[in-house]
Amino acid sequence: MKHLNKIIFFLLFFSSSYFYSQLRIEITGGTDEPIKVAMVPFEWTLDLAPPFYLHEIVKKDLESFAEFSVLNPEDMLSYPTLEEEVSYRDWRLLKVDYLIIGSVLKSEIEGEVNISYSILDVSRQKNVHKALMMGSLGSLNRIGHNISDRIYEKINGIPGIFSTKIAYVDKPVANKESYDLRITDINGEGDLSLFLSSQPILSPDWSPDGKQIAYVSFEEGTSRIYIQELSTGNRRALKHEKGINSSPSWSPDGNFLTGVLSKGGNPDLYLYDLKNNNWKQLTDHYGIDTEPDWSPNGKSLIFTSNRSGSPQIYEINISSMRVKRKTFEGTYNARARYLPDGKKIIYVHRRKGVFHIALHNLKTGKISILTDTFLDESPSVAPNGNVIIYATKDKTTDTDVLAGVTINGKTKFILPSASGGAREPAWSPILDKY
Amino acid sequence: MTLHRRFFILTAIMFGLSACTSTSIERTSDATAVSASTTSVYSESSLTSSSTVYFSYDNYNIDSIGSDKIKNLAAIVKMNGLNVRVEGHCDERGTREYNLALGERRANAIAELLIINGVSKANIMTVSYGEEKPSARGSNEKSWSKNRRALIKTF
Numbered sequence: 001m002k003h004l005n006k007i008i009f010f011l012l013f014f015s016s017s018y019f020y021s022q023l024r025i026e027i028t029g030g031t032d033e034p035i036k037v038a039m040v041p042f043e044w045t046l047d048l049a050p051p052f053y054l055h056e057i058v059k060k061d062l063e064s065f066a067e068f069s070v071l072n073p074e075d076m077l078s079y080p081t082l083e084e085e086v087s088y089r090d091w092r093l094l095k096v097d098y099l100i101i102g103s104v105l106k107s108e109i110e111g112e113v114n115i116s117y118s119i120l121d122v123s124r125q126k127n128v129h130k131a132l133m134m135g136s137l138g139s140l141n142r143i144g145h146n147i148s149d150r151i152y153e154k155i156n157g158i159p160g161i162f163s164t165k166i167a168y169v170d171k172p173v174a175n176k177e178s179y180d181l182r183i184t185d186i187n188g189e190g191d192l193s194l195f196l197s198s199q200p201i202l203s204p205d206w207s208p209d210g211k212q213i214a215y216v217s218f219e220e221g222t223s224r225i226y227i228q229e230l231s232t233g234n235r236r237a238l239k240h241e242k243g244i245n246s247s248p249s250w251s252p253d254g255n256f257l258t259g260v261l262s263k264g265g266n267p268d269l270y271l272y273d274l275k276n277n278n279w280k281q282l283t284d285h286y287g288i289d290t291e292p293d294w295s296p297n298g299k300s301l302i303f304t305s306n307r308s309g310s311p312q313i314y315e316i317n318i319s320s321m322r323v324k325r326k327t328f329e330g331t332y333n334a335r336a337r338y339l340p341d342g343k344k345i346i347y348v349h350r351r352k353g354v355f356h357i358a359l360h361n362l363k364t365g366k367i368s369i370l371t372d373t374f375l376d377e378s379p380s381v382a383p384n385g386n387v388i389i390y391a392t393k394d395k396t397t398d399t400d401v402l403a404g405v406t407i408n409g410k411t412k413f414i415l416p417s418a419s420g421g422a423r424e425p426a427w428s429p430i431l432d433k434y
Numbered sequence: 435m436t437l438h439r440r441f442f443i444l445t446a447i448m449f450g451l452s453a454c455t456s457t458s459i460e461r462t463s464d465a466t467a468v469s470a471s472t473t474s475v476y477s478e479s480s481l482t483s484s485s486t487v488y489f490s491y492d493n494y495n496i497d498s499i500g501s502d503k504i505k506n507l508a509a510i511v512k513m514n515g516l517n518v519r520v521e522g523h524c525d526e527r528g529t530r531e532y533n534l535a536l537g538e539r540r541a542n543a544i545a546e547l548l549i550i551n552g553v554s555k556a557n558i559m560t561v562s563y564g565e566e567k568p569s570a571r572g573s574n575e576k577s578w579s580k581n582r583r584a585l586i587k588t589f
Contacts, residue, residue: 200567218563222561267538290535335531375573377528398571
């Protein structure tokens with residue numbers, strides 16, 4: 001009877017999509033054999049009906065990048081809640097690699113719930129993770145994303161990214177004079193406007209703690225870098241210099257920003273001290289130096305320079321100030337970003353007149369083209385290094401969309417935008433510490 | 435949607451979010467909506483667009499049609515004691531921040547030609563919008579050629 005109740009609830013909620021979302025993931029490309037996971041609908045001991053089903057949230061999350069396939073409850077042979085109730089034979093028959101079981105229990109505290117669950121390795125018949133989580137009923141969907149993150153981490157060995165956010169600039173096709181800096185959860189929930197302007201906004205970049213976003217705004221009729229605090233909405237303008245003020249990038253310790261100023265007559269890299277509010281020049285070349293990004297260890301920067309005649313990627317060591325060219329293939333390589341290991345970079349690469357996102361191993365020099373869409377730009381790496389999001393053009397509708405690809409190039413997806421003008425995605429760091 | 439209405443809706447969304455009860459699962463970042471500051475927003479209405487000069491791809495050389503335009507404009511500017519704002523623009527190809535740099539080269543080329551034609555440097559300001567303010571939509575050469583431009587505005 002208990003099981004029947006669960007199934008009825010499951011059927012009731014199955015067809016409902018829980019949130020309105022502007023951006024949502026749609027898988028477009030093929031994949032490898034995914035890891036098979038089964039999550040038994042958690043036992044629910046509260047008097048009221050659940051507002052969300054954790055197994056539905058987890059299924060949607062884990063299947064986002066086609067790395068996992070999550071079994072539907074109606075295909076299960078048994079519905080265990082406790083480890084001793086598990087018949088591993090059932091799950092082996094269904095070719096399940098990992099089984100998640102658990103329950104949502106009433107808490108002593110009003111409005112709170114306790115969730116206990118286990119991740120079981122079916123082939124080894126072993127409990128690989130046991131957890132107890134506490135939270136409000138209202139935060140059940142967040143708890144669901146946190147559980148997804150943990151399952152991902154326990155199985156794949158790298159952090160899950162289902163609680164992360166993406167900042168992007170929205171420029172609706174229908175309105176020429178509207179530039180909207182927005183933020184959305186990776187799962188498409190909670191899409192919010194941070195700053196709306198009649199003048200261009202570009203280059204959002206997250207602070208390492210995920211609490212602030214730096215960006216460029218033309219609201220004063222010229223480019224200027226601003227920092228906005230997410231919790232309060234407070235904005236702080238960096239010291240403005242004549243000419244271009246662009247390309248903010250936070251240092252890994254959060255104390256500095258690099259930016260690009262052209263006050264010296266042409267664009268060069270500068271370092272902004274957030275305590276003392278001053279700019280210090282880093283590069284000095286008559287060519288264009290722009291688009292800096294900090295190495296994860298904070299010791300060097302990669303940037304775009306046309307000092308050789310065409311835009312190429314260079315690396316500068318912050319202490320020795322030595323500059324080294326990194327790209328030699330093709331006549332357009334720009335806006336590079338480090339992967340979290342610091343050993344690989346991604347950038348915009350032009351081949352036969354077409355712009356794609358390339359992955360470049362700095363040690364071996366191996367370059368692979370990850371994308372096959374049109375006019376690809378602004379790549380941003382997920383904090384676990386496994387997925388890349390970038391901006392591209394949907395040729396058929398002539399609209400700006402965000403798209404993504406896993407770092408192995410196997411799974412491709414798009415995030416359709418309601419306004420037709422999503423661009424400049426910036427992936428947040430890991431935000432939720434569980 | 436007006437800014438006001440938008441702000442109202444966002445506030446409503448935020449209120450809805452904050453109405454959730456507290457949770458022991460810590461969330462380090464929750465976004466709050468903010469509307470654009472209205473005090474220092476730049477207005478284009480005080481400027482009269484006077485001239486547009488077009489450029490070829492990845493290039494900031496001014497052709498003879500362009501330089502004739504600038505010569506005429508320089509004479510008007512000097513005669514009437516006007517100020518000039520030069521805006522450099524690019525087509526959508528290439529990265530946005532690199533295009534900001536290219537747009538600035540176009541604006542600077544126009545500014546230099548104005549100075550050669552007798553306009554005082556003090557009366558000229560330049561700004562690059564890169565590819566952020568295209569005048570024509572579409573990913574084809576017809577649109578791109580219209581977007582690779584410098585606007586010379588007098589006031």
